Amino acid sequence: xxxxxxxxxxxxxxxxxxxxxxxxxxxxxxxxxxxxxxxxxxxxxxxxxxxxxxxxxxxxxxxxxxxxxxxxxxxxxxxxxxxxxxxxxxxxxxxxxxxxxxxxxxxxxxxxxxxxxxxxxxxxxxxxxxxxxxxxxxxxxxxxxxxxxxxxxxxxxxxxxxxxxxxxxxxxxxxxxxxxxxxxxxxxxxxxxxxxxxxxxxxxxxxxxxxxxxxxxxxxxxxxxxxxxxxxxxxxxxxxxxxxxxxxxxxxxxxxxxxxxxxxxxxxxxxxxxxxxxxxxxxxxxxxxxxxxxxxxxxxxxxxxxxxxxxxxxxxxxxxxxxxxxxxxxxxxxxxxxxxxxxxxxxxxxxxxxxxxxxxxxxxxxxxxxxxxxx
Numbered sequence: 001x002x003x004x005x006x007x008x009x010x011x012x013x014x015x016x017x018x019x020x021x022x023x024x025x026x027x028x029x030x031x032x033x034x035x036x037x038x039x040x041x042x043x044x045x046x047x048x049x050x051x052x053x054x055x056x057x058x059x060x061x062x063x064x065x066x067x068x069x070x071x072x073x074x075x076x077x078x079x080x081x082x083x084x085x086x087x088x089x090x091x092x093x094x095x096x097x098x099x100x101x102x103x104x105x106x107x108x109x110x111x112x113x114x115x116x117x118x119x120x121x122x123x124x125x126x127x128x129x130x131x132x133x134x135x136x137x138x139x140x141x142x143x144x145x146x147x148x149x150x151x152x153x154x155x156x157x158x159x160x161x162x163x164x165x166x167x168x169x170x171x172x173x174x175x176x177x178x179x180x181x182x183x184x185x186x187x188x189x190x191x192x193x194x195x196x197x198x199x200x201x202x203x204x205x206x207x208x209x210x211x212x213x214x215x216x217x218x219x220x221x222x223x224x225x226x227x228x229x230x231x232x233x234x235x236x237x238x239x240x241x242x243x244x245x246x247x248x249x250x251x252x253x254x255x256x257x258x259x260x261x262x263x264x265x266x267x268x269x270x271x272x273x274x275x276x277x278x279x280x281x282x283x284x285x286x287x288x289x290x291x292x293x294x295x296x297x298x299x300x301x302x303x304x305x306x307x308x309x310x311x312x313x314x315x316x317x318x319x320x321x322x323x324x325x326x327x328x329x330x331x332x333x334x335x336x337x338x339x340x341x342x343x344x345x346x347x348x349x350x351x352x353x354x355x356x357x358x359x360x361x362x363x364x365x366x367x368x369x370x371x372x373x374x375x
Contacts, residue, residue: 003244006216006253009264011288012313017260018213019279020054021271021310027055029062030071030086037093037213038083040281041074044177045357046274046307047084052356053271053349060175060356067170070190074173074181076161078226079281080104084173087190094165094186095195096206100227105162114151119163122148126160127185134169134182137161165194207234208241208256213282216245216255220284251285268313270345272353276305280315290315294335297374309334311342319350321357328358333369343368 006014016022019036029051033039036054039047052058063084066072073090077083080101085093114122122144129135129143140160141153148156160166165186172181186194210222219232228234235242235254245253255261273279279289280298290298294315298306309317309332317334330350338346347366354364 003246003252006245006247006261007264008248008287009313010261011216011247011253013262013264013266013268014216014255014260015214015279015288016268016313017262018215021279021313022262022266022268024056025054029055029058030066033072033084034086034089035213036278037209038077038085038089038278040276040278041082041084041173042276044173045175046276047173048175049272049274049307049353049357050277052353053273058356064170064174067174073189074168075166075186076101080162080227082168082173090165090167090186091190091192091194092202093206095198096203096228097226098165098196098198099229101162104227105159114148114159119159122156122159123163126157127164130166130183130185130188134184136180136182138180140183203228203234204238207231207238210282211242211254211256212259214278215259216243216253216261217283218247218251218253218285220251221282224284225278225282268310270342270349271310272319272346272349273308273310275307277308280305280308289313294374297335297372309346311338311346321353323358323361326361327363327365328354328361329365329367330354331367331369334371335373337371338368 020032025032027035032051032054039050041047048060048063051063063072067074071087072084073087074082074084075090077085077093077097125144125147126140129140135143137154137157141157144156145153161183166183167186167189168181169184169189171177206226207222210225211217214221214225219235222228222231222235242254243257245255247253280286291314297318298308298315306318307320308315309319316336317332319330319332322329330353332346332350350366351364358364
């Protein structure tokens with residue numbers, strides 16, 4: 001018998017429910033960061049807005065305080081990109097991701113020139129350089145120059161950052177902080193070493209948590225989110241613990257038995273998602289939230305991901321926040337004509353976003369640009 005079919009709308013509602021985008025949660029920022037398995041954090045501000053759109057009564061200082069208190073850390077994680085994760089999840093997930101990060105590191109010409117014992121020596125030298133105090137990438141590279149004079153300093157620092165578990169030291173990663181980050185070892189910052197390699201149970205646990213946050217999902221989806229090798233074999237090994245479905249294309253999907261799968265007809269309120277939100281990045285096929293025809297308007301050729309507008313659960317536009325000395329303006333650029341009720345709800349969401357993100361500006365302005373249908 002074929003597995004039960006889940007429509008695109010059913011997958012959409014499941015994703016929104018897992019990500020607290022159907023109803024804002026009363027959880028703490030720490031609990032939400034763990035629930036969604038981290039927030040992508042190339043830029044400092046998007047994770048704050050990712051929590052604002054998911055939590056009741058969120059204030060910027062709550063996340064900053066959690067970072068200063070070392071309960072949440074900013075570090076290289078899934079897909080070799082910066083994420084905010086809880087300290088506990090960093091210790092649990094980084095060993096699982098370490099082979100992926102090492103594989104990415106070893107792809108460079110500098111890594112191939114420093115293979116084997118030389119890479120291990122570089123890692124030890126990097127740790128020794130960071131022992132005295134946190135260092136920026138530039139300062140770390142300069143500290144390594146004497147031992148490797150023929151190599152690019154920036155590349156040496158990048159290799160150390162992928163070989164050794166490092167975290168960004170606040171204020172790096174906090175709201176509106178745009179200066180170079182300083183790095184510390186996980187041992188120094190968190191007071192506990194991070195294992196170099198995972199055990200099988202840790203890999204299983206991460207796969208199951210991924211399904212809890214982003215499922216139902218395919219093996220290709222798990223690979224797209226994590227970079228794990230052989231995700232299909234992993235999910236087949238866990239099959240007896242999972243529910244199995246299929247999507248409209250016949251692809252096999254896996255999920256946790258007790259995970260939320262709301263009815264597809266359930267109403268979904270408009271939401272504003274920040275740049276780089278993981279709901280747009282956690283699947284190989286994004287049809288559950290983004291029409292493929294809209295992809296060029298959201299994903300740029302140089303890897304940027306726009307802040308998006310959700311209407312009825314699906315991407316229906318992009319938005320941008322601009323601030324000057326006195327005024328903050330949030331402009332919504334829809335991809336289709338909005339109904340009056342949709343426009344009013346988005347107006348309210350935008351006003352609340354400005355309240356949180358631009359509390360120090362005298363004037364707040366919400367604007368709707370003309371409909372721009374992507375070519």
